[in-house]
Amino acid sequence: MSALRLREVVKHYPSGGETVRAVDSVSLQIGPGELVALYGPSGSGKTTLLLLAAGLMDPDAGEVSFDGRDLGGMSARESAAYRLNDVGFVFQSFHLMPGASALDNALIKLPVCGYTLREARVKTEPWLTRVGLGERLDHRPHQLSMGERQRVAIARALVGEPRLLLADEPTGNLDSARTRETIALLRDVCHEREIPGLLVTHDSEAMSYVDRTLTLRDGRLLDGVYEELPELSTSARP
8 A cells, every 4th residue: 555755855946036945844654545634824835745746846855755656766757657647636726628528627537548438438427426516517617616617626636546646725616515525525535545645725624524634834844733823714623
């Protein structure tokens, strides 16, 4: 069973003549079947850490590994195969094709993995039903609400049965009821398939439904302890 590990990971960005340590010596491990929320305000380094875990960028120092493989040591071909075959990624900005139906948007990855279009549709429809879109399979993105588009993106991440689940603000466009349902779904998938999952959020309500919460501030991990962040709602506590 696979685990995601980061060891003393650092990622720098130049900004206004200065260097911003977006991720500053972060070490963490997420085991099989565990869904972890990375909590913190905008600009704390959450999305950067998620992109490092997806192999979409390389750390300036330290090591990111999945299933014992150092992502930084992969070739471009190996890195692309890792994202295609191993990673289910829920993007905050959806990245849906405007002219394609919800069904075709959700199955887009499967033909590349060797499925016929018919097989891909049969495999994808239950996932759209599971996220509450069973009656909207043929709708185009412009016919869907923002929350419904978010759920298409979630189904797309799950349909390929990934070995690692990553989600960037997966509840940002959802109401409270859908937030609870969505986080519970992601948690259940991690538990059922015994895969590690990492979601980033600034939604304190989402933290009540994950297995563990880590807090990130100014690129640094605060020992996995929930900390009050003044600019965030504290109406729900883990």
